[in-house]
Amino acid sequence: ERETALAEADRPAVTVDGTTIQVFANVGSVQDALDAYGADGSGLVRTEVLFGDRRTAPRVEEQVEVFRAIASAFGGKPITIRTWDIGGDKPLPFLPQEREANPFLGERGIRVFRKRPELLRDQLRAISQVAAEAPVQVMFPMVTTSEEVAWALSELADIGASGWDVKVGIMVEVPAAALRISSLAEGLDFVSIGTNDLTQYTTAADRGNSAVASLADGLDPAVLQLIDRVVRGVPLGVEVAVCGDLASDPDAAVLLAGLGIRELSAVGPQVPIIKSRLRQTSLAEAAKTAAQALTLPTAAAVRDLFGQR
């Protein structure tokens, strides 16, 4: 089955009832982009991973070179570059942070740059340069408030003097962001749900702590309800993607499609599997399964919906 999936990986994933679900790959290196297993693009380029081994901040030109290599590996398919997502479990040597008692609840993602925007600005300059040559989208992580969205847009406006024509989006990974998505996503082109952090913050269970791993389950109906709310709540025309690990699980991918998600971004090796599974999926059936999942008490009960397969 894996062989058939691999052979057909380059083809789009069209459900039995004729809806195309785009399946992208998450990348953290140029090699990931070269090995993208027929992905339709990248829904998440993790820049803090790309440059995670640097002792000093990469210059604009260096970033341009790496982003260009990734865009070129995808040969004209869209890529979504996420701005520095540091803090929490991801320190960067060239951006020292104060010690915090609760780093996952502290200065993470976009929060880090409010007081010192220079590194973010350089990154936006690099992204904008590559966006002039290739279909590049920019995405801001850990957004919580509309005020942060306005700030991010103003930073873009400030550096984009000459024709900034990139699509702009945010990660939805904070429950507050999901709950007020209709106002938060106004003026954006897309949102992408980060189920890893959304699950961690919804269940108050550390995503990296194996002692609470069973609580931090992305199939928890409470998490699915937030995803449903985002799909239903975004302003007209704002696309909704999922780039957290949930998108790499074939059963979950079916559920997400059933909830109305049309863009998934998975780990590279899972892309052919997810595409193959979606090709065998009736979206009408998936929507019924998803509606049922929203009413269940536990992630285990949601998994049981797929138990017969």
Ligand code: PEP
């Ligand atoms: C997420 O939180 O789901 C996500 C995709 O971002 P990261 O795993 O890099 O925090």
Ligand code: MG
């Ligand atoms: Mg995250």
